[in-house]
Amino acid sequence: MESWKRSRVDKLFDWMNIVFFCVLLFIVIYPIYFIIIASISNPDLVNAGKIAFIPHDISWVGYKRILSDHEVWNGYKNSLIYTVLGTIFRVALTITGGYALSRKDLPLSGMIMMLILFTMFFHGGLIPTYLLVKDLGMVNTIWAMIIPGAVSVYQLIIVRTFFQSTIPQEMLEAAMMDGCGNFKFFIRMVLPLSLPIIAVIVLFNAVAMWNSYFQALIYLNDVSLHPLQIVLRKILIISEAQTDMIDASADAVEEQKVAELxxxxMVVVSSLPVLILYPFLQRYFIKGVMIGSVKG
Structure with a gap:
């Protein structure tokens, strides 16, 4: 049998795809690369547009100033704690809640879903929420960063739809005929089949928890509990304030350069954990995003 020979049109199409995706890759990666080289280059050259691909007048003063602050390391520790505990708590609630709502034998499932959807469009407001958190004794505790807003209605709907389209009712009936209960069925059969959607929910919540700062501004007055984002924001504000207080002299110019660095x-330091985490979840993330688009 003769081998199939690709036409010139097919080869041209392949090369056009390669060029297009290379350009797209450059558009995505270059901003991250530019921030990295700008964080160690002379700010005057960066502001003048003379830094494009290669750093010049390399200086590590910005990183030294950031990493020498003990509050940064404390903020890193707090953010890791909030991210790990918060992600576990949120994923557990979302997965179990989505599975329960996907079951046809759940009493009043339609009414429960309507009540959940109601909270997606109507919210109590910031002040009532704060008063509730305060009355529950969670102000100035790590639980103020974890419990409020732990369940996203949007994610709950996604998980519920995944279970409805992926876990057939016949599988549950067959498992029950073999003596398998609801809990055992969920642990041994549902969870292993749900790794793509779990990875998506983990990634969404981990990124959201890592970047969260608004809740800390509202509920955390204790400096020792501040997450990394609040600490970096504080450092930036102090650096800019010190620059404004110094007279127009050589010291002011140098402080302004340090503030730019x-x-x-800070962008590199705060983004590094997410950039490290994403490659490990990318495979499952792509599968999860494509859930429901192609069946078979």
Missing amino acids: IKYG
């Missing part, structure tokens, strides 16, 4: 360095 700190600004870019």
Whole structure:
């Protein structure tokens, strides 16, 4: 049998795809690369547009200023704690809640879903929420960062739809005929089949928890409990304030340069854990995003 020969049109199409995706990859990666080289380059050259691909007048002052602050390390520790505990708590509630709502034998499932959807469009407001958190004794505790807003209605709907389209009722009936209960069926059969959607929910919640700062501004007055985002924001504000207080002299110019380095360095420092986490979840993330688009 003769081998199939690709036509010139097919080869041209392949090369056009390669060029297109290379350009797209450059558009996505270059901003991250620019921030990295800008964080160690002379700010005057960066502001003048003379830094494009290669750093010049390399300086580590920005990173030294950031990493020498003990509050940064404490903020890193707090953010890791909030991210790990918060992600576990949120994923557990979302997965179990989505599975329960996907079951046809759940009494009043339609009414429960309507009540949940109601909270997606109507909210009590910031002040009532704060008063509730305060009355529950969660102000100035790690639980103020974890419990409020633990369940996203949007994610709950996604998980519920996944279970409805992926876990057939016949599988549950067959398992029960073999003596398998609801809990055992969920642990041994549902969870292993749900790794893509779990990875998506983990990634969404981990990124949201890592970047969260608004809840900390409202509920956390204790500096020792502040997450990394609040600490970096504080460093940036102090650096800019010190620059404004110094007279127009050589010291002011140098402090302004350091403030610029700190600004870019904070982006790198705060984004690094997410950039490290994403490659490990990318495979499952792509599968989860494509859930429901192709069946078979």
